Amino acid sequence: MEPNYYKTKESVEEYIKLAKDVSGKELIDKLRNVLKTDSCLLEIGSGPGTDWRILNEYYDVIGSDNSTEFLKHLITRNPTGVFIELDASTLMTDRRFNGIYSNKVLHHLKDNELIDSIKRQYGILLSHGIICHSFWKGEGSEIFKGLYVNYHTEPDLLNFFQDYFEILSIESYKEFEDDDSLLLIGRKR
Numbered sequence: 001m002e003p004n005y006y007k008t009k010e011s012v013e014e015y016i017k018l019a020k021d022v023s024g025k026e027l028i029d030k031l032r033n034v035l036k037t038d039s040c041l042l043e044i045g046s047g048p049g050t051d052w053r054i055l056n057e058y059y060d061v062i063g064s065d066n067s068t069e070f071l072k073h074l075i076t077r078n079p080t081g082v083f084i085e086l087d088a089s090t091l092m093t094d095r096r097f098n099g100i101y102s103n104k105v106l107h108h109l110k111d112n113e114l115i116d117s118i119k120r121q122y123g124i125l126l127s128h129g130i131i132c133h134s135f136w137k138g139e140g141s142e143i144f145k146g147l148y149v150n151y152h153t154e155p156d157l158l159n160f161f162q163d164y165f166e167i168l169s170i171e172s173y174k175e176f177e178d179d180d181s182l183l184l185i186g187r188k189r
């Protein structure tokens, strides 16, 4: 992967092929326990759009990404969907939501960017709004094939989110290997 891996047509096409069998259905089932059907939901970093299509069955979902190549793909594949260009750390939108979801996106943010994102998520959520985010579990950070990857532990995520969100759950789960991932679900304080 190159530093612009999510930005070029060729690499985005490659990513979509590689990720064709990956879906966040089990994460979305957990979100559905706490966010009622038809709520207005923002997905950050929709990428190939697999989770967006599942979310769209249950919610009034707006997809987003900061990659124009992924956005082009999302719009072409889902012509009736609503997709906006948004950076996860700044979330510059006037829209307001009942929920915010991301699957393996916020690990691309440095700690200070994650803090900015959390404050902004708090700002764009309506009262009692729900967040549901997945992360890679571990410590430290690395550049993996050109992309910045920030690993997180349960205490580390609690520390970041708990001033703004009541933490409803933080659970380990398996993406590729046992306990390699964390799912955090919270409610706006």
Ligand SMILES: C[S@@+](CC[C@H](N)C(=O)[O-])C[C@H]1O[C@@H](n2cnc3c(N)ncnc32)[C@H](O)[C@@H]1O
Binding pocket: 006, 019, 022, 024, 044, 045, 046, 047, 048, 049, 050, 051, 064, 065, 066, 067, 070, 086, 087, 088, 089, 102, 103, 104, 105, 108
């Ligand atoms: C690992 S992919 C996950 C895509 C999708 N959520 C999924 O589960 O298949 C990361 C996605 O996050 C997007 N992304 C990375 N950094 C971002 C940022 N700062 N703001 C918004 N999207 C970002 C990438 O363009 C890519 O679509």
